[in-house]
Amino acid sequence: MSPEAPLQKAYEQFKSLNLNLDITRGKPCSEQLDLSVKLDGILNGNYISDEGIDCRNYGGLGGLQEARKIGTWLLDSPSDEIIVGSNSSLTFMYQYISQAHHHGLEGDGSAWNSFENGVRFLCPTPGYDRHFSICEHLGIEMIPVAMTGNGPNMDQVEALMRSDDSIRGLWCVPKYANPSGDVYSDETVARIAKLGALAASDFRVFWDNAYSVHDLTDQPAKIADIRQLSLDAGTENNLVQFASTSKITFAGAGISFLSSTKKNLKIFTDHLGFRSIGPDKINQLRHARFFETQADLNQHMKKHAAIIQPKFNRVLELLNTELGDQTGVTWTQPKGGYFISFNTQPGLAKEVVKLCAEAGVKLTPAGASFPYGNDPQDSNIRLAPTFPTIDDVDQAIRVFIACVKLATARLTA
Ligand SMILES: Cc1ncc(COP(=O)(O)O)c(C=O)c1O
Incomplete structure (x- = not known):
């Protein structure tokens, strides 16, 4: 035989x-979703936020102040550098890149789709398929970069950035990366923070911290503070961070966060204002009440x-x-x-x-x-x-x- x-x-x-x-x-299973059913009814008829905003109404493009506290826990950033959105951080990522692509981040003539040679993104692989779909959909060329077990191969990333001035993006899932589970080492994070110095001013590190609190063991991995390292390197405008409660509360009905410098947030929200009169603040308020503290x-x-x-x-x-x-x-x-x-x-x-x-x-x-x-x-x-x-x-x-x-x-x- x-x-x-x-x-x-x-x-x-x-x-x-x-x-x-x-x-x-x-996707989370039903038992996981059941952990958050108390969101339903938590407001008990009180729709007024701590700031006195009636959350049932239009407005508040940057999201509720009290919901930003959750963003500060997930992204280690101050609340005045965070905006809160509706149910998907992927939407924020798409909107940010779409804005850069169609309108530019630096005024007239900066739209990526107007560049004769196009723009390219560095894509650590294996990586999150939907990041790659955004690039493919917008016609942004992708350059694969190997994952090492400690994040992307930074020698490769730096060499590519030095040799190709069309690179405008690097996708990062710094903690428990999808799908490799990589936790970026301190050295990797420090080197990523310095990339802005090698790049065009509208280059962005897309720091998608989708799994920042999703530990499976009692020893949570700790990643270095990309925001502080970027401030130290003077590259803070090259950093945009994302997170959401999709895999914390309800995958289809959570809230999302985008964090960057005030300058970048203003450019982004000015544009966002054409798409929406404001996010779902009722859901933001529900989340703020559900998680009173970081310990919760x-x-x-x-x-x-x-x-x-x-x-x-x-x-x-x-x-x-x-x-x-x-x-x-x-x-x-x-x-x-x-x-x-x-x-x-x-x-x-x-x-x-x-x-x-x-x-x-x-x-x-x-x-x-x-x-x-x-x-x-x-x-x-x-x-x-x-x-x-x-x-x-x-x-x-x-x-x-x-x-x-x-x-x-x-x-x-
Ligand atoms: C790395 C990563 N980012 C973002 C998302 C989607 O996040 P959201 O539900 O906030 O759009 C996922 C979902 O699988 C993911 O793995």
């Missing part, structure tokens, strides 16, 4: 179960961890037991965030995703974490265990493992 035969048989057995499982997107937020995040950590542990246990001695495969052991990043032997990721799909297990498309969907090694697969039940996670990962084993055996046959 060929070494492939028992693996093929195990795979066929899974197929015969007619499974319908999905571990594609990093920390307690709440511990409850999230208690729900999802067992799911991560189950995936890691199964991978260790079943694939621990398999050569050429690697995976991350994240201390927070929403993902485990898995690498097959080169050339197998698409095949594994296809085999899984045929056995009723939906995975994120191979290559999704790379600019233009192109993983040059065809080896990276993002696993997202938070949304399904632990039994479904268990089943899906067993199928995944069977597919990895089968694809690897076929390759070496």
Whole structure:
């Protein structure tokens, strides 16, 4: 019997179960969403903010003062450098880049789409697919940069910035990066803070701190203070930070934050004023009341961890037991965030995703974490265990493992 035969048989057995499982997107599960149901009704008819604003009405483009306190906790920035938006930080990112692209950040003639040679963004890979979609949608060319385990390869980033003056953006997810789980080292953050000195004045570091309080262990990773380091380097105008409560309260009904210098915020909100008369202040007020103090937020995040950590542990246990001695495969052991990043032997990721799909297990498309969907090694697969039940996670990962084993055996046959 060929070494492939028992693996093929195990795979066929899974197929015969007619499974319908999905571990594609990093969404909170219902139990996590249940942690925030008290948002509903928390205002109890009182819509007046501490500043005396009737939140039911129009206005307040920069968001409620009292909701900014949450932004200060998530982004380590003072409240007068924060604006609060509606339910998606990704919308803020899109709006910021769209403004730079269509209108420019520095007045007449600065629109990125008016530059003869276009503009480029540096994209640490694997990275967040929706960051890359924004660039692709706007026709901004993406240059992949390798992740190292401590953030982007800064030698590569600096060399590219020195040799290409069309670079206008660097995507960063500094803590528990999507999908690699990387926590940027102090050295990486310090070097990123200095990039503005190598770049055009409208270059921006897009600091998407989506997972700043999403620790899975009792030892939260601590990242260096990018804002202070940028102030020290005189590059503070090159920094724009983002966060939201999407994976803290309700993914579809949270509040978002954008932080930058007052100068940058004014340019941004002037433009925002054409799109909106103001954000959903009722939801902002609900959030401000729900999290009275930072300790409330920390307690709440511990409850999230208690729900999802067992799911991560189950995936890691199964991978260790079943694939621990398999050569050429690697995976991350994240201390927070929403993902485990898995690498097959080169050339197998698409095949594994296809085999899984045929056995009723939906995975994120191979290559999704790379600019233009192109993983040059065809080896990276993002696993997202938070949304399904632990039994479904268990089943899906067993199928995944069977597919990895089968694809690897076929390759070496
Ligand atoms: C790195 C990163 N940024 C932003 C988002 C989306 O954030 P929001 O819901 O605030 O738009 C996600 C969601 O998966 C993410 O992983």
